[in-house]
Amino acid sequence: xxxxxxxxxxxxxxxxxxxxxxxxxxxxxxxxxxxxxxxxxxxxxxxxxxxxxxxxxxxxxxxxxxxxxxxxxxxxxxxxxxxxxxxxxxxxxxxxxxxxxxxxxxxxxxxxxxxxxxxxxxxxxxxxxxxxxxxxxxxxxxxxxxxxxxxxxxxxxxxxxxxxxxxxxxxxxxxxxxxxxxxxxxxxxxxxxxxxxxxxxxxxxxxxxxxxxxxxxxxxxxxxxxxxxxxxxxxxxxxxxxxxxxxxxxxxxxxxxxxxxxxxxxxxxxxxxxxxxxxxxxxxxxxxxxxxxxxxxxxxxxxxxxxxxxxxxxxxxxxxxxxxxxxxxxxxxxxxxxxxxxxxxxxxxxxxxxxxxxxxxxxxxxxxxxxxxxxx
Amino acid sequence: xxxxxxxxxxxxxxxxxxxxxxxxxxxxxxxxxxxxxxxxxxxxxxxxxxxxxxxxxxxxxxxxxxxxxxxxxxxxxxxxxxxxxxxxxxxxxxxxxxxxxxxxxxxxxxxxxxxxxxxxxxxxxxxxxxxxxxxxxxxxxxxxxxxxxxxxxxxxxxxxxxxxxxxxxxxxxxxxxxxxxxxxxxxxxxxxxxxxxxxxxxxxxxxxxxxxxxxxxxxxxxxxxxxxxxxxxxxxxxxxxxxxxxxx
Numbered sequence: 001x002x003x004x005x006x007x008x009x010x011x012x013x014x015x016x017x018x019x020x021x022x023x024x025x026x027x028x029x030x031x032x033x034x035x036x037x038x039x040x041x042x043x044x045x046x047x048x049x050x051x052x053x054x055x056x057x058x059x060x061x062x063x064x065x066x067x068x069x070x071x072x073x074x075x076x077x078x079x080x081x082x083x084x085x086x087x088x089x090x091x092x093x094x095x096x097x098x099x100x101x102x103x104x105x106x107x108x109x110x111x112x113x114x115x116x117x118x119x120x121x122x123x124x125x126x127x128x129x130x131x132x133x134x135x136x137x138x139x140x141x142x143x144x145x146x147x148x149x150x151x152x153x154x155x156x157x158x159x160x161x162x163x164x165x166x167x168x169x170x171x172x173x174x175x176x177x178x179x180x181x182x183x184x185x186x187x188x189x190x191x192x193x194x195x196x197x198x199x200x201x202x203x204x205x206x207x208x209x210x211x212x213x214x215x216x217x218x219x220x221x222x223x224x225x226x227x228x229x230x231x232x233x234x235x236x237x238x239x240x241x242x243x244x245x246x247x248x249x250x251x252x253x254x255x256x257x258x259x260x261x262x263x264x265x266x267x268x269x270x271x272x273x274x275x276x277x278x279x280x281x282x283x284x285x286x287x288x289x290x291x292x293x294x295x296x297x298x299x300x301x302x303x304x305x306x307x308x309x310x311x312x313x314x315x316x317x318x319x320x321x322x323x324x325x326x327x328x329x330x331x332x333x334x335x336x337x338x339x340x341x342x343x344x345x346x347x348x349x350x351x352x353x354x355x356x357x358x359x360x361x362x363x364x365x366x367x368x369x370x371x372x373x374x375x376x
Numbered sequence: 377x378x379x380x381x382x383x384x385x386x387x388x389x390x391x392x393x394x395x396x397x398x399x400x401x402x403x404x405x406x407x408x409x410x411x412x413x414x415x416x417x418x419x420x421x422x423x424x425x426x427x428x429x430x431x432x433x434x435x436x437x438x439x440x441x442x443x444x445x446x447x448x449x450x451x452x453x454x455x456x457x458x459x460x461x462x463x464x465x466x467x468x469x470x471x472x473x474x475x476x477x478x479x480x481x482x483x484x485x486x487x488x489x490x491x492x493x494x495x496x497x498x499x500x501x502x503x504x505x506x507x508x509x510x511x512x513x514x515x516x517x518x519x520x521x522x523x524x525x526x527x528x529x530x531x532x533x534x535x536x537x538x539x540x541x542x543x544x545x546x547x548x549x550x551x552x553x554x555x556x557x558x559x560x561x562x563x564x565x566x567x568x569x570x571x572x573x574x575x576x577x578x579x580x581x582x583x584x585x586x587x588x589x590x591x592x593x594x595x596x597x598x599x600x601x602x603x604x605x606x607x608x609x610x611x612x613x614x615x616x617x618x619x620x621x622x623x624x
Contacts, residue, residue: 216436225526225557276434283432284406291406316432
């Protein structure tokens with residue numbers, strides 16, 4: 001029964017996971033193009049066994065973002081500890097493991113390399129095969145495994161990526177994407193303007209703040225066909241953020257109020273406005289893709305997928321179309337090692353291996369570059 | 377338009393809720409529903425585009441978007457007509473409830489005509505090439521008017537039968553429809569992308585006729601003065617594809 005250890009560190013989260021794939025997995029019904037009738041039945045393939053899945057996040061102070069150099073330092077500092085802990089929790093021996101999987105890309109250069117070095121070291125120490133994994137494919141495959149979603153349209157949203165993906169002929173094809181910055185990046189950078197804490201994640205804190213927001217201000221809405229653009233929205237919302245009265249300074253002559261209620265505009269209102277706008281854009285391009293391919297199910301993966309407001313909006317849209325939304329919790333939404341182990345083990349099962357010579361990393365790695373030969 | 381669910385009994389906006397003419401649904405997209413019915417008089421056929429409210433969006437945002445999009449589409453259609461580009465006329469609209477009534481265009485789509493053409497007839501290839509030229513001229517006229525369609529496909533082009541002529545499906549007048557993604561722009565990049573979208577859509581919908589696409593670009597060149605620059609830009613767009621990654 002194949003077991004893999006996976007290492008992830010493309011951004012500020014360092015994750016190590018150990019997964020077991022039960023042997024002789026029958027072909028899953030949700031891999032066949034003709035399985036529309038079985039969308040209501042439970043998948044007959046046995047679930048994956050997560051033996052351990054631990055993570056440590058590098059959190060930068062409020063008002064700042066995480067820089068590649070510091071992030072890489074963090075990963076180097078924590079990786080040995082996490083690997084040892086993961087092995088202990090999984091209760092496996094080195095001999096039981098079949099391969100070491102690591103994130104080849106996309107992501108930030110220095111952190112990716114720090115983790116790749118750890119992976120290469122482990123494979124040589126333990127004499128195991130090495131498997132380089134595409135970070136986006138890791139998210140998608142983990143989402144499918146955890147939720148059992150049939151053939152959904154996937155919305156992959158995080159700090160580094162924003163893509164609408166549909167599977168076709170052994171590729172995860174990108175139907176729509178952000179043309180400039182990812183939605184998570186937009187949210188994270190806005191958090192800095194408001195000095196929102198980065199612990200546990202800026203997006204999480206924006207979500208909580210937004211729950212207290214009521215006034216929807218006007219932000220540019222940039223949907224271009226199947227694609228979206230966030231840099232204009234970010235510029236505008238940052239401008240709004242700077243308009244808010246700063247603690248300890250004198251009030252401006254004309255206080256900024258909601259024209260309907262007269263109440264002062266708060267940071268909660270800005271968070272609310274930003275979320276409602278960018279999430280509506282994401283749901284819209286997802287709907288377009290669904291109409292285009294004739295799908296009714298949506299799977300949301302990536303860190304921003306943890307956001308409950310986004311999940312609710314997507315769920316409402318999917319329901320209108322007679323479908324449903326699938327999402328995972330923070331163990332799998334947020335970058336983690338287990339998704340790398342899972343996707344890596346799927347590839348390894350088909351004979352895929354990464355030689356030491358090829359075991360570099362790459363900041364640009366398109367989701368559709370990977371041959372998904374474990375699906376038909 | 378495959379596999380879209382039926383609209384969950386959308387209450388028809390007035391005046392259509394009390395119309396005596398039945399409304400026939402002809403298309404459903406993610407954005408809007410398209411009906412065939414009459415407008416103002418029982419003898420005036422129209423294409424009615426309804427943009428239903430999206431309950432998953434914040435209502436303020438939803439109303440704002442619906443209004444902006446209906447008005448933008450209507451303005452583009454009016455501009456096209458003023459510049460002599462063959463598009464449906466705008467008969468009426470209501471941006472509050474979200475509908476726009478347009479002139480009904482007789483005939484079928486170019487997609488149907490090309491798919492259903494008789495290849496055995498003598499000179500069939502010549503007729504097809506003639507159609508491609510006319511498509512190119514229509515798009516050239518559109519771009520010359522400063523408008524980019526945004527979703528050029530053979531489903532978005534109608535072949536209106538010319539009065540008095542025999543019903544030859546490939547010889548009608550080309551009328552462009554569905555301007556929901558259109559923009560009024562003067563950017564060369566946008567024009568090139570417009571052509572690229574058409575090229576890709578044509579190739580995937582009509583693979584056997586893909587070789588005749590250069591005729592479209594010929595027709596385009598005939599009509600539009602800025603064609604040279606746009607076609608050069610098209611070459612660049614072709615080579616680009618999607619090679620972006622956005623770690624910020």
